[in-house]
Amino acid sequence: MPKYCTHCGNEVNENAVVCVKCGCSIKPVNQVAEVNDTVSVGLVILAVLIPLFGIIYWPVKAKTRPKCAKACGIAAIVSWVVCFLFMMLAGGY
Ligand SMILES: [Zn+2]
Numbered sequence: 001m002p003k004y005c006t007h008c009g010n011e012v013n014e015n016a017v018v019c020v021k022c023g024c025s026i027k028p029v030n031q032v033a034e035v036n037d038t039v040s041v042g043l044v045i046l047a048v049l050i051p052l053f054g055i056i057y058w059p060v061k062a063k064t065r066p067k068c069a070k071a072c073g074i075a076a077i078v079s080w081v082v083c084f085l086f087m088m089l090a091g092g093y
Contacts, residue, residue, distance in 0.1 A: 037064075039071045047072040051080040 002011050005019040005026060012019055012026060019026055047054025054076025061069035 037067045039068050043068060043072050044075045047076040048079040051076040051083070054079075 003014045003016070003026070004010065005012055005022060005024065007019060007024040008022040010019055010021040012021075017026060018024070043057070044054075047057065054072040058069045058073030058076070061072075
């Protein structure tokens with residue numbers, strides 16, 4: 001996929017850091033999103049213990065901390081499904 005200079009629109013190498021045409025620096029697109037988005041173990045455990053928390057946390061933090069939010073959301077759903085299956089099995093069928 002070709003990359004273009006954000007200043008002059010010139011097509012540049014995808015690994016280039018400086019545009020050869022205008023000399024402006026080219027910021028990697030994905031560098032902006034890397035804002036402290038590490039999966040918090042504490043939040044994942046909290047999501048397992050309180051699935052409702054994880055289910056709410058996922059859409060709220062999906063844009064600011066996508067990795068952490070997804071981990072919490074999945075943990076909450078898995079926890080909820082396991083609880084549900086356990087209750088089904090314990091239900092006496
Ligand atoms: Zn340029």
